[in-house]
Amino acid sequence: MPRVCTALAFAALIPITAQAEPINISLYSPSGGFHDATGVITGSSTIDLGALTLNGGSTTTFYVSGLELSRNYAVDFTLNGSLDEFRVELFDPSGNANDAIDDGASPAPDGYSVSNNVDGLSFAQDAGLARSALFAGGGAIVTADEVTHRGDILLFSGLSGAEDARVTFGLRNRGSNGFLLQITALGGMAEAPEPASMLLLGTGLAGLAAARRRLAQRRA
Numbered sequence: 001m002p003r004v005c006t007a008l009a010f011a012a013l014i015p016i017t018a019q020a021e022p023i024n025i026s027l028y029s030p031s032g033g034f035h036d037a038t039g040v041i042t043g044s045s046t047i048d049l050g051a052l053t054l055n056g057g058s059t060t061t062f063y064v065s066g067l068e069l070s071r072n073y074a075v076d077f078t079l080n081g082s083l084d085e086f087r088v089e090l091f092d093p094s095g096n097a098n099d100a101i102d103d104g105a106s107p108a109p110d111g112y113s114v115s116n117n118v119d120g121l122s123f124a125q126d127a128g129l130a131r132s133a134l135f136a137g138g139g140a141i142v143t144a145d146e147v148t149h150r151g152d153i154l155l156f157s158g159l160s161g162a163e164d165a166r167v168t169f170g171l172r173n174r175g176s177n178g179f180l181l182q183i184t185a186l187g188g189m190a191e192a193p194e195p196a197s198m199l200l201l202g203t204g205l206a207g208l209a210a211a212r213r214r215l216a217q218r219r220a
Contacts, residue, residue, distance in 0.1 A: 007134065014038050018074040022066050023064075023079060024063075024064070024065045025047065025049070025062050025064050026063050027061075027062060027063075028062055028109070029060075029061045029109070030059070032058030033058050040220070045073055046070070046073065046074045047073055047075045047076070049062070049076070049077035049173065050077060051077065051078040051080060052077050052078070052080065052183065053079075054079060054080075054081045054083065054184075055083050056083065057186075057187055058184075058185050059183065059189055060182040061180050061182040062108065062180065062183075063179075064173075064178065064179055065180060067172075068172055069173065070170070072129060073170065073171045074168060074171075074180075075170070076164055076167065077163070077166075077167050078152060078167070080163060080169050081163065081185065082161045082162070082163055083159050083185050084158070084159055084160065084161060084186075085156060085157035085159060085186045086133075086155075086156050086182070086183060086184060087153060087154070087155050087156070088123075088154040088183050088184075089114075089151055089152065089181075089182045090123070090179060090182075091108050091112035091113065091114065091179060091180035091182065092112060093111065093113075093179065094108070094111055094113040096113075096119060101155070103207075109182075112179075112180055114151035115152040115179075116149040116150075117147055119176060120172075120173060120174030121138070121152055121172070121174070122146055122171075123144065123170055123171060123172070124171055124172040125146045125147075125170075125208075127170050127172065130170075130219060131144070131166075131168065131170070132166075132169075133156045133165045133166070134165060134166050135159060135162035135166070136162065137160075137164075138160070138162075138201075140157060140159050140165065141157050142154060143157070152197070165173055166171055176209050180192055
């Protein structure tokens with residue numbers, strides 16, 4: 001018994017190392033044809049969402065928690081789908097004192113509000129992290145709104161119907177207890193007509209031209 005007491009006393013002298021809360025990312029709500037191909041993988045400073053498939057008009061929203069305060073993270077994922085542009089936005093839990101300054105230009109999911117310029121959420125502006133959507137033959141044009149109370153928004157456009165794009169952007173949290181990361185496909189590319197359709201179209205135009213010639217000959 002004395003040995004046990006000695007051991008407990010020695011253990012009490014060993015400092016307990018504080019451990020950070022693990023990063024948690026879960027699917028909050030998908031809609032309109034979203035497909036998660038590989039699931040969620042997280043690292044110490046990189047959040048890899050795997051492969052996401054978004055059709056035109058579809059949306060997927062992730063719940064994110066456990067990020068270290070004021071630390072810059074890089075979010076990566078492969079986007080599948082013939083898209084021209086997509087939008088990424090952050091939503092802050094509602095009920096905070098800063099909700100009063102929300103612009104409210106875009107609707108927020110129940111229980112959340114748009115991310116304003118003082119709630120601590122951002123896409124790590126001025127952090128030097130890449131913001132890109134790269135695909136075979138080029139890259140998207142990235143437009144950001146992070147300094148107004150309208151919301152924290154990244155718009156990726158000019159994908160020209162790329163079927164696969166590697167997307168990267170920064171993320172920073174300075175105080176929100178869990179927030180939402182929403183990815184929305186804003187528009188798909190029109191599909192090229194099939195050869196049979198082109199043949200029918202050509203035949204129809206030729207017939208119309210012939211009818212006009214006969215009508216002109218009758219009038220003459």
